[in-house]
Amino acid sequence: MTILVTGAAGFIGSNFVLDWLEQCNEPVVNLDLLTYAGNLENLKELEGDPRHQFVRGSIGDRNLVANLLADVKPRAVINFAAESHVDRSIHGPGEFIQTNIVGTFNLLESVRGYWNDLPDAEKAAFRFLHVSxxxxxxxxxxxxxxxSETNQYEPNSPYSASKAASDHLVRAWHHTYGLPVLTTNCSNNYGPYHFPEKLIPLCILNALNGKPLPIYGDGQQIRDWLYVKDHCSAIRRVLEAGKLGETYNVGGWNEKANLDVVNTLCAILDELKPRADGQSYATQIIFVQDRPGHDRRYAIDARKLEKELGWKPQETFETGIKKTVHWYLDNQDWVNHVASGEYRNWVEKQYDGQQN
Structure with missing residues (x-):
């Protein structure tokens, strides 16, 4: 018994693999192209672990995926592979179309070919779980x-439009071809190994380096914050018991405005690693020009997942954010390796000269 996890060197994918192998001994094959946010250092503790096999490649490479499926014979495929940063999708939407739409299509076709050839019992047990x-x-x-899961789709950025399209493809492959699919739609994740272009890790990193903490617009954009390990447990549960063809929303029941999140981070850092001058890290907050089409509020109703599958998050925002800050303070080597090269160039391009 083996599972294939795509995009498993990224933030959520790597947390899922680490969490999976803490919970059970079922081997994981990790397929990742190692683009800017894919980082094998996330999985460093698995070096030499025979339960983890890494394969570098794209979900869009039909031959590679078909051969990998035939060789590994997984009982399930969990698809995390995606371009995921809204700002990057605004500057360069083409990569998002290729990975999130064309890549998902190619992956579905490769998986469908593999699934069609399985013996009846294995075919009935197989699952394709798409993370959205x-x-x-x-x-x-x-x-x-x-x-809720019945809300109509109304994506407002190239990123969200590309993910909406991938969701529709997954649904269609179930209804047209019978592929046994499951889809999860999660709220904003945070936690260990988060690539530092997203709000929480960016502000932790900038705070510690004496740099501005950039907040879009008035900072009142509201998000539902989900600790990544809670997300991982939800995916495991959906894979285990989810109803085929169904969508499950995964949220943390933690609606917070971006400015409140950053102020909370500053207060925790003030306590754990005070500035030498005695000032609060909150004095580093600046407001920058809002991004185009910035959604004002997201919130997830996760009652279906709780009612049907018995899942609910274990972390509050207060407990999860403290664990996250502790992790970044305790893993400065990882932070220093990530916060260089293309990431640094990107941050300078994105925020330089945008202070209001």
Missing amino acids: TDEVYGSLSKEDPPF
């Missing part, structure tokens, strides 16, 4: 109820 985002649902006002 709440951003496909669009934006909410403060008065709107949280997103």
Whole structure:
């Protein structure tokens, strides 16, 4: 018994692999192209572990994936592989179309060919789990109820549009071809190994290096924050017991405005690693020009997952964010290796000269 995990050197994927192998001994084959956010250092503790096999490659490479499936014979494929950063999708949408739409199509076709040839019992047990985002649902006002699985799709960025398209492909491959699929749509993840272009790791890194903490617009954009290890446990549960063809929203029940998140980070850092001058890290906060089409609020209604499969998050935002800050303080070698090269060039391009 083996599972194939795509995009497993990225933030959520690597956490999933580490969590999976803590919970059981079922081997994992890791397929990742190692683009800018894929980092094998995330999985350093698995070096020499026979339960983890890494293969470098793209989900869009039909021959590679077909050969890998035939060789490994996984009982399930969990697809994390995606371009995922909204700002990058605004500057260069083409890569998002190729990876998230064309790549997902090619992966589905490779998996369908493999699945069709399985013996009946293995065919019935096989699962394809597609990991997606709440951003496909669009934006909410403060008065709107949280997103449920029945909300219509209203994506507002090239990233969310590409993920919405991939969700539709997964659904269609189930209804047309019978492929046994499951889809999860998660809220904003945070935690260990988060590539530092996203809000929480970026602000931790900048705070410690005496740099500005850039906040888009007025900082009142609201997100539902989900600790990554809670997300991993939800995916395991959906894979184990989810109903074929169904979508499950995964959220943390933690709606926070971006400015409040950053102020919380600053308060924790003030306590754990005070600035030499005695000032709060909050004095480093700046407000920068808002990005185009910035969704005002996301919120996830995760009651279906709790009611049908018995899952709910274990971490509150307060407990999860403290664990996250501790992790970054305790893993400075990882941070220093990531915070160089292309990442540094990207941050300078994205935020230089944008202070209001």
